[in-house]
Amino acid sequence: MNITKDVINAIIDHAKREIPYEACGCLAEKDGIVSHYYELTNIDKAADHFSMDPKEQFAAIRDMRGKGLKLAGIYHSHPETPARPSEEDIRLAYDPEVSYVIVSLIEPDCSVKSFKIRNGVVTMEEINIIDHKKEPQIKIDAVKNCQGISCPMNLVYTKVELAKLRSGQVLEVILDDGAPAINVPLSASKEGHKILAKNQLTKESWSVLLEKA
Amino acid sequence: MINLTDNQLDRYSRHILLQEVGVEGQEMLLGGKILIIGAGGLGAPAAVYLAAAGVGTIGIVDNDHVEISNLQRQITHFTKDINAAKVDSAAEKMRAINPDVKVNTYQQYINAGNIRELIREYDFVIDGVDNFPTKFLINDACVMEGIPFSHGGILRFDGQTMTVVPGKSACYRCSFRQPPPPNAVPTCSQAGVLGAVAGMLGTIQATEALKYLTKTGELLTDSLLTFDAKKMNFRKINLKRQDNCPLCGGKPSVTELIDAPQAACGLKTAQ
Numbered sequence: 393m394n395i396t397k398d399v400i401n402a403i404i405d406h407a408k409r410e411i412p413y414e415a416c417g418c419l420a421e422k423d424g425i426v427s428h429y430y431e432l433t434n435i436d437k438a439a440d441h442f443s444m445d446p447k448e449q450f451a452a453i454r455d456m457r458g459k460g461l462k463l464a465g466i467y468h469s470h471p472e473t474p475a476r477p478s479e480e481d482i483r484l485a486y487d488p489e490v491s492y493v494i495v496s497l498i499e500p501d502c503s504v505k506s507f508k509i510r511n512g513v514v515t516m517e518e519i520n521i522i523d524h525k526k527e528p529q530i531k532i533d534a535v536k537n538c539q540g541i542s543c544p545m546n547l548v549y550t551k552v553e554l555a556k557l558r559s560g561q562v563l564e565v566i567l568d569d570g571a572p573a574i575n576v577p578l579s580a581s582k583e584g585h586k587i588l589a590k591n592q593l594t595k596e597s598w599s600v601l602l603e604k605a
Numbered sequence: 606m607i608n609l610t611d612n613q614l615d616r617y618s619r620h621i622l623l624q625e626v627g628v629e630g631q632e633m634l635l636g637g638k639i640l641i642i643g644a645g646g647l648g649a650p651a652a653v654y655l656a657a658a659g660v661g662t663i664g665i666v667d668n669d670h671v672e673i674s675n676l677q678r679q680i681t682h683f684t685k686d687i688n689a690a691k692v693d694s695a696a697e698k699m700r701a702i703n704p705d706v707k708v709n710t711y712q713q714y715i716n717a718g719n720i721r722e723l724i725r726e727y728d729f730v731i732d733g734v735d736n737f738p739t740k741f742l743i744n745d746a747c748v749m750e751g752i753p754f755s756h757g758g759i760l761r762f763d764g765q766t767m768t769v770v771p772g773k774s775a776c777y778r779c780s781f782r783q784p785p786p787p788n789a790v791p792t793c794s795q796a797g798v799l800g801a802v803a804g805m806l807g808t809i810q811a812t813e814a815l816k817y818l819t820k821t822g823e824l825l826t827d828s829l830l831t832f833d834a835k836k837m838n839f840r841k842i843n844l845k846r847q848d849n850c851p852l853c854g855g856k857p858s859v860t861e862l863i864d865a866p867q868a869a870c871g872l873k874t875a876q
Contacts (some may be wrong), residue, residue: 548618552609555628583624 393465393491393506394594395419395426397523404502406431407469407495414442414469418449419493420456421464424539425522425566428461434468441480442468465491465506472498475505477514485509491517520594530588530601533561538576539568539597546572547579550602554585557604562588565600573598613705617659630819631659635705637818638662640727642715642743644669644691646803647757647810648733649681654811656699656706660818663699664709664727667691678800715739717862720746729814730754733807737784738864744769744777745862748853753817755810755825760791762799762834764806767825767844768813771853774826775844778852778859802834 399419406429407415413434420428430452433445444466456463468481475496477485485492488510496503508515536553538546550565557563567573569592577587577600584605591599609617609628620626620634637660641648644667655663669691671682679691686694692710699708711723715734720742724730730752732743740756747754748771756777757766769776809830816822827846832839851858 544622545615545618548614548621551621552614552628 393426393493393517394421394424394520394522394597397521399426399429400504400519400521402429403467403493404495404504407471407497407502410434410469411471411497412439413437414439414471415495416442416444416466416468418444418452418456418463419465419467419491420452420459420461422459422461424537426464428456428459429467430455439471440473440478463490465493467493467495469495469497474498475503477507477509482509482512482514493519518594520597522593522599530562532564532601533557535564535566537566538572539566541572542568543571543575547576550576550580551583554580554602554604559604561604563602563604565602566593567598567600569596569598573600576600577602613659616703616705620658625821626819630821633819634659634815635661637729638664638727639729639731639814639818640664640666640724641731641733642666642739643733643735644679644681644695645675645733645735646678646759646798646800647807648731649679649695650804650807651731651733651811651814652681652695652699653702654808655814656703656708658811658815659703659705660814661705662707662709662727664711664723665692665695665699666711666713666715666723667695668712668714678798678803680804715742717742717864720862721750724750724752727752729817731810731814732756733810737790740777741784742862742864745852745859747771748776748778749862753824755813757806757810759798759802759806760796762802763832764802764809764834765829765831766806766809766813767829768817770824770826774824775846776850776853779847779850779854780829780844782851799834805832805834 416434417432418430419426432448434442435445436443453463475494477492492507492509494505506517506519508517534553534557536549538549541549546567553563567576577590580602581587586603588601588603593599617631620631621628639655639660641652644665652665671686671689671691671694673687675682676684681695681698690712692712696708696710699706724746730747732740732754734740743754751771753770755766755768813825816824827844829842829844848854
């Protein structure tokens with residue numbers, strides 16, 4: 393699961409505010425990166441289980457639709473237990489597609505873990521935190537996710553996005569590992585654009601910051 | 606400014622990948638207007654490549670109907686098209702290869718009375734005609750209207766082509782003052798032509814048109830490219846604008862268009 397650092401920080405903050413109760417909410421993604429969160433009311437007001445307010449839940453889904461986002465996960469906190477799904481969590485996991493994210497507050501650094509739950513079987517998934525603020529001096533003007541787009545169409549889409557920008561503006565392109573992550577920045581730089589940063593986000597993906605020539 | 610659909614990005618991806626063309630160049634092509642005079646050996650391959658390239662508006666002029674002897678080289682016309690108007694047959698193939706293109710057909714002879722009005726609607730003209738009087742007519746009209754064009758001719762295994770940017774580069778009359786006397790030069794139908802040679806030359810003309818619309822590279826101006834396909838020798842002859850050119854020189858004597866006499870050729874023409 394790709395998730396922005398901002399969202400991770402926000403859900404930890406939410407979990408802390410709800411102590412001693414469990415906090416809960418939804419996560420939404422666009423282009424494969426979780427970039428939005430929705431804090432929901434735990435109508436159980438309990439320290440060991442949660443129920444999301446259905447009205448707020450529907451409102452969140454509606455809001456996602458309006459913004460072109462997709463439900464990516466459900467998060468809740470464990471104020472006094474480790475970050476792993478309880479029996480109740482597993483029983484109530486109704487959607488095999490979404491991620492179940494748990495924030496545990498028992499450790500000082502607040503561990504966050506994500507799981508897929510399919511027919512009662514729990515699989516932990518890797519959380520890849522995308523930190524746009526790693527390059528604080530660089531302002532990103534546009535983002536294009538070219539994951540899953542093979543060469544040379546990833547370069548075509550990159551060139552289209554660059555054409556929309558003014559000289560000096562910055563495009564972030566997310567590219568598959570391997571040939572795409574090598575060739576696209578290289579080709580763009582041959583056309584005069586500047587590679588400002590290149591960071592591996594996950595085993596499979598890279599972020600490349602290109603400044604338009 | 607960017608309004609290409611995903612479908613168009615896929616269709617034109619090999620253009621967009623070129624640094625010299627890119628998204629901007631493809632948009633210039635989609636906004637471009639090219640007139641092809643003659644839907645024959647040169648016009649047919651040019652029409653197919655220009656349509657495939659996404660030139661937004663393509664006009665095609667020809668008064669003839671498809672004959673079976675055309676099919677050996679005029680690749681827009683298929684066996685089923687025999688007796689159809691050449692412009693309709695060519696337009697059908699252009700629209701089939703690329704529905705983005707608006708095709709204007711003109712089933713008529715081009716003459717001194719109608720050519721200027723016709724070419725005025727276009728950015729660039731391709732001369733794909735089969736006779737000298739009409740080649741001079743196209744040159745004269747394009748120079749008078751200030752519209753760039755590509756001259757082209759083929760015979761047997763040979764081809765020649767040059768690009769004219771009026772007012773900037775040598776025109777056809779700078780080097781070839783006037784049409785040869787009627788019947789002095791054989792037309793293709795008298796001399797024969799290797800079919801693929803038409804494709805070689807027509808695609809050079811299409812390339813010049815695409816370069817002009819995308820402002821890419823250097824046009825084949827102030828030079829005449831000739832080739833002999835039998836030995837596959839290519840030669841580029843440098844030309845210069847001539848001050849004494851009867852059309853674009855300092856004291857022009859050709860100031861209006863006239864229909865020169867055509868060769869009284871018994872055979873149906875082919876180009």
